[in-house]
Amino acid sequence: MDLNDIALFVNVVRAGSFAEAGRRLGMPPSTASRHVLALEEALGTRLMQRTTRRLVLTDAGRNFFAESSDQIDALLRVAGQVTDDAGEIAGRVRVAVPVDFFNWFPADAVARFTQAHPRVRLEFELNDARVDLLGEGIDIAMRSGDRDPSLIARKLGTSHATLVASPKYLAARGVPAHPRDLEAHDCITSPQRGGPRAIWRLGGAKRASAPVEVDGPFQVNTASAQLAGALAGLGIALLPSAFTAPHVAAGQLQEVLPEYASGATGVHFVYHSRRQLPRAVAAFIDFAATTIKDLGLMQSEAPKRVGTKPGLTGSGRRSSSA
Numbered sequence: 001m002d003l004n005d006i007a008l009f010v011n012v013v014r015a016g017s018f019a020e021a022g023r024r025l026g027m028p029p030s031t032a033s034r035h036v037l038a039l040e041e042a043l044g045t046r047l048m049q050r051t052t053r054r055l056v057l058t059d060a061g062r063n064f065f066a067e068s069s070d071q072i073d074a075l076l077r078v079a080g081q082v083t084d085d086a087g088e089i090a091g092r093v094r095v096a097v098p099v100d101f102f103n104w105f106p107a108d109a110v111a112r113f114t115q116a117h118p119r120v121r122l123e124f125e126l127n128d129a130r131v132d133l134l135g136e137g138i139d140i141a142m143r144s145g146d147r148d149p150s151l152i153a154r155k156l157g158t159s160h161a162t163l164v165a166s167p168k169y170l171a172a173r174g175v176p177a178h179p180r181d182l183e184a185h186d187c188i189t190s191p192q193r194g195g196p197r198a199i200w201r202l203g204g205a206k207r208a209s210a211p212v213e214v215d216g217p218f219q220v221n222t223a224s225a226q227l228a229g230a231l232a233g234l235g236i237a238l239l240p241s242a243f244t245a246p247h248v249a250a251g252q253l254q255e256v257l258p259e260y261a262s263g264a265t266g267v268h269f270v271y272h273s274r275r276q277l278p279r280a281v282a283a284f285i286d287f288a289a290t291t292i293k294d295l296g297l298m299q300s301e302a303p304k305r306v307g308t309k310p311g312l313t314g315s316g317r318r319s320s321s322a
Contacts, residue, residue: 005039008032009047010072013065014272016137017055024091056135065134066150073273090119091280096131096141097124100223104243109291113284120280128221133272139281144267153268156289157298160264162241163202163256168233170254176236179212179260186235187214190221200238202260209262238262242297267298 008021015021018029018036025032033050040047047061057065097105101124114122125131131138133151147153169186176182179202189198196215203209218234220226223243230237231247236256247253269285271277277285292298 001039001042002035005035005042006068007072007075008035009039010065010069012036012055013048013057013061013069013134014137014139016135020092020137054135062134069273088119089117089279089283091278092121092123093278093280093284094123094125094137094139095284096127096133096136096138098142098223099126099128100243101126101142103224104297105288105292106295109287109295113287117280117283120283122284133270139278140269140271140285142267143270144265147266147268147270151270151272153270154285154289156267156269156292158264159267160241160299161238161262162244162258163236163238163261164230164244164248164253165236165256166231166233166252167254169230169235170256172233176257179210179257182212182214182236185214186216186218188216188226188229188235188237189214189219190226191219201262202257203262242299 008025011025012018012021012032015024018032022029022032036047043060043064045060046058047064048058049056110122114120125136125138130143131141133139133141142156143153144159163182173185176185179200182200187198187200192198197213198215199211200214201209201211214236216235218229220229223239226237227239227243227247229235230239230244231252238261244253248255269289271281271285273281
């Protein structure tokens with residue numbers, strides 16, 4: 001086996017295609033494909049399936065990538081130590097984030113990053129689905145809730161959600177006094193594959209979290225659309241408190257059952273490389289995490305309420321499992 005072929009294989013997997021790997025490495029895609037084919041012949045097994053649109057790793061390919069990528073990274077790190085560390089950060093960074101990401105993360109912050117690093121190309125994939133980082137060539141993904149143990153994660157903060165509705169809706173339908181009252185209200189949820197009714201788990205500081213079945217005539221799968229529905233008086237929504245706070249402060253929305261909410265959920269950036277991230281990727285992770293912290297875009301812990309019974313604020317209702 002040629003060590004260069006192994007390094008090229010690792011680069012092809014991370015790039016997501018022979019064309020992109022060739023562009024990054026300055027070689028024709030056919031040359032990259034030929035070297036990976038030579039590696040497969042040396043190993044006596046197929047590492048990836050080629051299609052016209054994407055590359056899909058075989059089980060052998062996944063195992064070989066997992067075992068070899070760290071070693072290649074280590075060699076690259078040693079090589080980097082003997083080069084000029086002052087070199088300009090450059091490269092493409094593909095980031096998978098929820099559809100509603102730019103509703104709360106300021107685009108002018110991204111502009112500051114690109115001005116500071118003009119040779120970095122940022123490509124955002126807005127998708128509420130749980131993307132396959134390797135299969136779709138993603139460098140970083142934002143995920144909430146359960147984390148894939150095979151990925152490295154950097155915590156960005158905690159998402160908390162509260163129930164909100166417009167004053168118009170509450171005046172017409174009344175204010176729920178207990179979570180079970182929600183069953184008689186129009187609730188704004190994501191479409192449910194298993195049936196029409198969704199389940200919200202609500203609890204408080206002195207109450208165990210309990211499931212409540214809710215339903216309503218308006219279902220939509222993004223937080224921004226659910227927020228728009230709540231503002232329009234279509235029902236009660238369970239949304240991240242940071243997302244709804246400006247509208248609550250402006251009187252456009254009211255909190256419902258403030259002593260109840262859903263459980264707190266950690267939000268992370270996840271990525272594959274364990275030791276040596278590309279400098280452009282590492283720079284963006286640091287920048288975005290610092291921006292989120294400095295601007296208070298996420299909470300580090302559940303907020304304490306004043307003037308109401310203490311409640312456990314909850315995780316974002318957003319389906320952001322990119």
